[in-house]
Amino acid sequence: DTAVSQTPKYLVTQMGNDKSIKCEQNLGHDTMYWYKQDSKKFLKIMFSYNNKELIINETVPNRFSPKSPDKAHLNLHINSLELGDSAVYFCASSQATGGIGYTFGSGTRLTVV
Amino acid sequence: KQEVTQIPAALSVPEGENLVLNCSFTDSAIYNLQWFRQDPGKGLTSLLLIQSSQREQTSGRLNASLDKSSGRSTLYIAASQPGDSATYLCAVDAGGTSYGKLTFGQGTILTVHP
Numbered sequence: 593d594t595a596v597s598q599t600p601k602y603l604v605t606q607m608g609n610d611k612s613i614k615c616e617q618n619l620g621h622d623t624m625y626w627y628k629q630d631s632k633k634f635l636k637i638m639f640s641y642n643n644k645e646l647i648i649n650e651t652v653p654n655r656f657s658p659k660s661p662d663k664a665h666l667n668l669h670i671n672s673l674e675l676g677d678s679a680v681y682f683c684a685s686s687q688a689t690g691g692i693g694y695t696f697g698s699g700t701r702l703t704v705v
Numbered sequence: 706k707q708e709v710t711q712i713p714a715a716l717s718v719p720e721g722e723n724l725v726l727n728c729s730f731t732d733s734a735i736y737n738l739q740w741f742r743q744d745p746g747k748g749l750t751s752l753l754l755i756q757s758s759q760r761e762q763t764s765g766r767l768n769a770s771l772d773k774s775s776g777r778s779t780l781y782i783a784a785s786q787p788g789d790s791a792t793y794l795c796a797v798d799a800g801g802t803s804y805g806k807l808t809f810g811q812g813t814i815l816t817v818h819p
Contacts, residue, residue, distance in 0.1 A: 596748075623805050635749075635794065635809040648806050682748060686805055694739065694807070696748035 595619050596697040598683045604703045605673055613668045613700045615683030621695070622687065623647070624666035626658060629680040629699070641666050673704045707732045711795055711810035718785055719818050726780040726813045728795030733773050736800025739807070740769050740780050743792045752793075753780070757800075785817045 598615040605611050617624060625648075626638040640648040641660045655671045670677060683697040708731045718724055728738070737756045741749040753762045753769040755778070761770040766783040782789060792814050796807040 625805065627807075632811070633792070634811050635796075635807075637806050637808075640805055642805075650806075684749075692754070694751050694754075694805075696741075696750075698748040699746075 595695050596683055596685055598681075598697040598700050600700060601698065602701050602703075604705065607673055607675060607704055609673050610669070610671045611673060611702070612670070613681055613683075613702075615666050615668070615697060617664055617683075617685040617695070619685055619693070619695060621685035621693065622663055623685060624660065624663070625684040625686075626666065626668050627682040627684060627696075629682060631679070635682070639666075639668075670702075673702075675704050678702055678704045707735075707797060707799060707808045709795060709797055709808050709810035711793075711813050713813060714811070715814040715816075717816040717818065720785060720787060722785050722817075723781070723783050724785055724815075726782070726793050726795075726815070728778040728780070728810055730776045730778075730797050730808075732799070733776050734799065735773065736798045738769075738771055738778050738795065738797050740767075740778075741794040741796060743794060743812070749794065782815075785815075787817045787819050790815055790817050 596617045623642045625640045629635045638652045639658045643663045644660045657669045660666045680699045682699045686694045712727045739754045740752045743749050755771040768781040771778045792812040794812045795810045
């Protein structure tokens with residue numbers, strides 16, 4: 593069983609479109625995250641949710657909206673996609689206490705054309 | 706603002722060598738430090754986690770040390786193998802209200818030749 597699964601794995605879309613990436617974890621973790629890895633492979637946190645509550649929002653454009661229907665799911669919706677949004681987006685989860693057991697999904701490669 | 710730097714950016718060694726990867730961070734007020742491995746096209750795998758009160762952690766051929774006061778961590782890989790080839794990432798967790806927020810270095814790309 594995949595611990596943190598995200599779909600789709602690849603996403604190619606045109607500028608201006610709206611798209612969503614879904615993430616689910618079956619580890620029973622309370623905290624979930626979205627990270628962005630840019631073309632230079634630099635990983636940076638975007639959001640974190642603890643038990644469906646937004647904890648961290650790292651100055652991400654408001655075109656990006658995370659949604660957590662329950663603590664096992666954290667989806668990322670992106671409006672009006674721009675070329676600069678092209679990157680690999682990673683979902684992750686951890687236990688609530690201090691990031692123990694950090695587990696990453698395999699990533700979604702988003703290409704905006 | 707926490708900044709994490711990893712040296713070297715890339716490393717190529719023959720199989721069997723012992724090697725050291727370096728990580729430095731600017732703010733010593735960390736909760737923990739983790740080393741991850743990233744394989745091409747894959748997610749990150751946690752290798753070792755060192756709490757701020759600890760000095761080192763070991764797992765198999767891997768040993769990670771932490772010197773919080775000087776803002777440094779090293780990952781030691783003994784008897785390297787071609788299967789160790791990957792990108793190694795260091796990440797620090799500030800804890801407190803930002804617990805779980807990892808600040809990553811840019812990684813060391815390791816290639817181990819047979």
